[in-house]
Amino acid sequence: MSKYEDNSNSRLRIGILASGTGSNFDAIAEAIDSGRVDADISVLLCNRPEAKVLDKAKARGVCVEILRHGDFDTRESFDAALADILDHAEVGLVVLAGFDRIISATLLRRFPNRVINIHPALLPAFKGTDAQGQAAAYGVAIAGATVHFVDEDVDHGAIIIQAAVPVAPGEAANSVRQRILAQEHRIYPYAVQLFAEGRLSIVGRKVIVKGRKSPGDEAVISPPLPD
Numbered sequence: 001m002s003k004y005e006d007n008s009n010s011r012l013r014i015g016i017l018a019s020g021t022g023s024n025f026d027a028i029a030e031a032i033d034s035g036r037v038d039a040d041i042s043v044l045l046c047n048r049p050e051a052k053v054l055d056k057a058k059a060r061g062v063c064v065e066i067l068r069h070g071d072f073d074t075r076e077s078f079d080a081a082l083a084d085i086l087d088h089a090e091v092g093l094v095v096l097a098g099f100d101r102i103i104s105a106t107l108l109r110r111f112p113n114r115v116i117n118i119h120p121a122l123l124p125a126f127k128g129t130d131a132q133g134q135a136a137a138y139g140v141a142i143a144g145a146t147v148h149f150v151d152e153d154v155d156h157g158a159i160i161i162q163a164a165v166p167v168a169p170g171e172a173a174n175s176v177r178q179r180i181l182a183q184e185h186r187i188y189p190y191a192v193q194l195f196a197e198g199r200l201s202i203v204g205r206k207v208i209v210k211g212r213k214s215p216g217d218e219a220v221i222s223p224p225l226p227d
């Protein structure tokens with residue numbers, strides 16, 4: 001009997017990789033509990049024993065595995081160990097939710113087109129760390145978040161969904177961070193559900209979302225136009 005979530009039904013099984021607070025983990029778990037996402041979290045993998053996400057996962061009864069990246073000689077051997085656990089848990093989708101290690105081809109080859117990430121910027125702008133700080137310092141009027149498939153380049157894979165938020169003049173990076181995060185919690189569970197429904201296909205570097213609604217012509221304009 002596996003210690004991971006029972007796999008006797010046909011629901012998508014996801015493995016979440018996280019290193020920090022785990023608010024995106026919670027948003028996805030909450031969406032599953034409320035029936036908005038047809039999936040089960042088979043395992044939470046974490047590389048930091050002190051991470052708050054561990055308490056969140058334990059509180060929800062999710063199986064937790066801690067793998068310290070420092071215990072491995074190479075990125076590849078760490079990724080191989082992650083992939084072994086994900087394989088053993090029979091996950092169909094790997095969800096990076098604030099995981100602070102770069103994922104190498106060693107893991108990606110074992111889960112082709114089955115690894116997704118959320119980045120707190122409107123890619124391809126502001127790749128890398130502290131994207132919200134980069135956006136605030138640059139003086140953008142609109143910031144946002146992106147869910148994308150992961151490929152071998154950092155913050156580069158095909159885009160699944162984005163959300164935009166206006167930035168007030170002189171707004172502090174932390175304020176921008178909070179407002180982007182609120183949108184992350186809306187779009188990440190939805191992206192998982194699109195995957196669970198089999199509605200995502202990658203064509204070149206574009207994602208086709210089967211049956212998507214027309215976006216309409218509503219816009220985020222910052223500063224707003226006068227009434």
Ligand code: GRF
Pocket residue numbers: 018019020021022023024025097098099118119120181184
């Ligand atoms: C989020 O801002 C996410 O976009 C980035 O890391 C942060 C994780 O936050 N990749 P949390 O741990 O889910 O609260």
